[in-house]
Amino acid sequence: MSSLERGALTPRQWLARCRGHWRVESANHCRRDVTWREDQELGRHARRACNLALLRSALLGALLRAGSINLSARTQLYSSRPAAALRFLLSRPPSS
Numbered sequence: 035m036s037s038l039e040r041g042a043l044t045p046r047q048w049l050a051r052c053r054g055h056w057r058v059e060s061a062n063h064c065r066r067d068v069t070w071r072e073d074q075e076l077g078r079h080a081r082r083a084c085n086l087a088l089l090r091s092a093l094l095g096a097l098l099r100a101g102s103i104n105l106s107a108r109t110q111l112y113s114s115r116p117a118a119a120l121r122f123l124l125s126r127p128p129s130s
Contacts, residue, residue, distance in 0.1 A: 066090055069105040099127050 036051075043051070066072045070090055077083040094105070100122070102108045112119035 062094070065105060066094060069094075069109055096123070096127070 063072075072087070072090065075083060075086070077086070097105055097108055112122065
């Protein structure tokens, strides 16, 4: 489904757009949903849901920059060790 005219793109371009969408879905949303069960969020307030999504995005970026591969394990570790979580949040990102 698109707002583009039917002939606006070639079949190959449509396919590239679809694949691009699912690449983002797999790389970002799926990780967030598996790690933090984001799709099960029953927030009734749009602002709260938006704020939580922003915080999760920032945390996901920080964890990935720090080299975390297993986000669930890292989340569990920090949830049981708040001092370690705070040290991580206050640490400088690794230089590239």
